[in-house]
Structure formats: structure tokens, C-alpha cells
Amino acid sequence: MPLDPLLPETPAIHEVRLAVRAWLSAHDARKVCVALSGGADSAALTAAAVAEADEVHAIVVDHGLQEGSSGIAARAAEFAYARGCVAARVVAVEVTGPGGLEAAARAARYRALDDARGEMPVLLGHTLDDQAETVLLGLGRGSGLRSIRGMAPFDNPWGRPLLGVRRETTRRACDELGYRPYEDPHNADPRFTRVRLRTEALPLLEEILGGGVAAALARTAAQLRDDGDALDAAAADLLDRAAAPRDATGENGVDVTVLTDAPSAVRRRAVRLWLLARGASAPNDKSLRAIDDLVVRWHGQGPVAVGRGPRPGTRLVVLRRRGRLSTEFVDQQRCADD
Incomplete structure (x- = not known):
């Protein structure tokens, strides 16, 4: 891909850029890493981060779970350089461990990202839709406020600038960039609970409740996070006194x-x-x-x-x-x- 770090002034890209800009300002971050899979969410995030931050390093984790994964990772790294990342590192991992394939892959990915990031925060491409799915998973497991308050915008070193951005927006941003994102087959595999929530449960809830369910769940997560932070502060004070x-x-x-x-x-x-x-x-x-x-x-x-x-x-x-x-x-x- 030829070097073309400039972004078109189009609606979806503008929305993603504003979200990244707000996150960088809130957390005083100018040099960041981006976890880049080549999918729509992380690709849109990478392009916006390059436009808004002083220095962006892309980290591409190759899980080796399917034939041709090294080529997919190389294409993602190529995209990162084309957008203007100062570096794009491909890290191969071995997916083993307890909790099933999904949990083992996640654990391996986060270890690799943490090892490769240096002192920089790592931006992750989790969207509003991912947040809604996380809240539903927490509700189903009955694991309390700590689970259903969802993912934090910043849980050092992990940054999530796109928690207010819909998945459809990142896809449109890639269209506006002229980039065809990688479609991970695992994201459509009904063996995974999160996939069934995405493709079956959430659409059914949207139909029954007349729309707006994903956004409502994300708002609920944000409200509960504020409540949880207050309770955690009170708990820390109590523990200090006790x-x-x-x-x-x-x-x-x-x-x-x-x-x-x-x-x-x-x-x-x-x-x-x-x-x-x-x-x-x-x-x-x-x-x-x-x-x-x-x-x-x-x-x-x-x-x-x-x-x-x-x-x-x-x-x-x-x-x-x-x-x-x-x-x-x-x-x-x-x-x-x-």
C-alpha cells in the first residue's frame, strides 16, 4: 500500500477521530500503541490514532489459529505503515491454556501486547456494541456489578477510545478509507457465546424492545461504573481504617x-x-x-x-x-x- 496518512473528511472517519481525540486529551497520551488485527474496528482506530496522536506503534498479534494467519498479519502491518504508524510489529503467539479457545486466545493476546508495548498505553478497538455484549454476558453469569459495569475507557495500560462508537461506524470508516477489513471467521462461529449474543440475542432484544438496546446497555455500564468507582473508594477507605x-x-x-x-x-x-x-x-x-x-x-x-x-x-x-x-x-x- 502506498503511504497515505491523510484522512478524508467523511462522517464516519470524523466520528472515530473525535472519539480518539477525546480519549487522548482525557488521558494526556501522545505516544500510543494500537492493537491491530486488520479488522474494521482496529483498522479505523489505527487510522484515527495516527491522525490525532504524535506517535503510533501498531502491534499485530498472529494467533496462528487458521491457515494463512501470517499473511493476514503481514497485511495488517502493511496497512499500519500505509496509514503512517512509526512501527508495526507482528508478534506470533501460541494459544494454549485453560478456559477454552476464546479465553486462551485472549490471554495470549494480552500477554503479547503487554510485552511489546514498552511504556506506552495500548489502544483497543472495543466499540459500543462490544460493551453491550459484555454487559449481557455479565448479567447472564450473575457476577454482580463488577462484571455488568463493562469495560473501562482506561484500565492501565489498556485504552478503549471507541466505547461510544458503533461497530457499523468503524465499517463505514474503512469504506471511506477504501480499505477492505479482514473478517475473522471466529467472529461468526456460533460455538462462541459472544457470537451468539451478537447475532441472535441482541437482534432479538432490539426487535422486542423497539431498538436502542445496545446503546442502552452501554449507558447502563457507564452509570454502573460511576457507582462502582464510588463504592470502591469507600471500600478502600474502610480497609485503611480496619x-x-x-x-x-x-x-x-x-x-x-x-x-x-x-x-x-x-x-x-x-x-x-x-x-x-x-x-x-x-x-x-x-x-x-x-x-x-x-x-x-x-x-x-x-x-x-x-x-x-x-x-x-x-x-x-x-x-x-x-x-x-x-x-x-x-x-x-x-x-x-x-
Whole structure:
């Protein structure tokens, strides 16, 4: 592709540029990376970023999941240079790990992006439609506010300037650029839950409710994110006040008395923050409620398991002793017996 960094003054491109401009200004970012797949969303984002930022580096992740993936990645890198990126790096990854193909590919992609970005934030091409799908997934899983508030515009180092832009707009932007975006066959594969939400559930909801569902879900996510941020700030303050001095064993605990009078939503968030700092990985709602029982419904119950220990057969548990919550690693059989 010949070098042509200038963008036409057309409606869809203008909308994408305004979204990127607003994000860069809000987060004082002038040098950025862009995760470029060659699809419409990331291609439109890349073109707009080059027009609005001082320096743009494209990172193209080749998942190797289909024949010809290296050629697809090379074409995406070619597009990045044609638009004016100062660099376009193709990174090949091996997709392995738990959680199925979709989760494993996502984990491999984010690792590769993080390794390649240097000190720069990485812009991702998630759109309003992706946000709506994320909210629906969270609702279906019953995983609470933290899930249904969707994706953040900036979750360092990940930036999402297009959360207010429709997917159809990025496609029109590519048309206006004269670029034919790559169509990933996985995005039409009904084996993936998100694809069925996109192609079946959301269109049905739009029909039943008379349109506007995706935008309404995205607005809901933004409102809940504001609420969640306020609750998280209150939880951090509560945890700071509840932090107990080290006991004779050297354990830094949490004062149950301070926790007891706090609203339950704030209390559970404070416990979650404490657990993450103690090495627990994403404690679930069941564990948090069991720990909450140690605080407000104490009747001498045993420890609550919240994660694996450093050695096989051990678990990280939370227990209540002498008016404080503390953590320790125990033998897994002991935890089961308790």
C-alpha cells in the first residue's frame, strides 16, 4: 500500500477521530500503541490514532489459529505503515491454556501486547456494541456489578477510545478509507457465546424492545461504573481504617469491629481488596459472602478457602481469631475437614 496518512473528511472517519481525540486529551497520551488485527474496528482506530496522536506503534498479534494467519498479519502491518504508524510489529503467539479457545486466545493476546508495548498505553478497538455484549454476558453469569459495569475507557495500560462508537461506524470508516477489513471467521462461529449474543440475542432484544438496546446497555455500564468507582473508594477507605496492627505472630489482619458497622456492599469490597493484596486471585461471590459471615454472623465457623497455596495440596484460607480476620496457608485436607 502506498503511504497515505491523510484522512478524508467523511462522517464516519470524523466520528472515530473525535472519539480518539477525546480519549487522548482525557488521558494526556501522545505516544500510543494500537492493537491491530486488520479488522474494521482496529483498522479505523489505527487510522484515527495516527491522525490525532504524535506517535503510533501498531502491534499485530498472529494467533496462528487458521491457515494463512501470517499473511493476514503481514497485511495488517502493511496497512499500519500505509496509514503512517512509526512501527508495526507482528508478534506470533501460541494459544494454549485453560478456559477454552476464546479465553486462551485472549490471554495470549494480552500477554503479547503487554510485552511489546514498552511504556506506552495500548489502544483497543472495543466499540459500543462490544460493551453491550459484555454487559449481557455479565448479567447472564450473575457476577454482580463488577462484571455488568463493562469495560473501562482506561484500565492501565489498556485504552478503549471507541466505547461510544458503533461497530457499523468503524465499517463505514474503512469504506471511506477504501480499505477492505479482514473478517475473522471466529467472529461468526456460533460455538462462541459472544457470537451468539451478537447475532441472535441482541437482534432479538432490539426487535422486542423497539431498538436502542445496545446503546442502552452501554449507558447502563457507564452509570454502573460511576457507582462502582464510588463504592470502591469507600471500600478502600474502610480497609485503611480496619487495618489491624501486627499481632504476636506478625500477621497483619483486619479489625472485625470496624468492618461490622459498614454497609455490606462496601464491607465485601473491602474484604476483596484485602484478599487481592494477600495473594488471592479474583475471589468469587460465594467466598466473599462466607467471609462476610465471619464478620457479622460469627458462631465459631471454620476457615474459608480463597485460593491455592504455594505448594501442591495447600490452600490460602481466611479465618477469624481474636476479633480480626487473617489469612494463612493450610493443608487442603485440613480445610476440607473444617
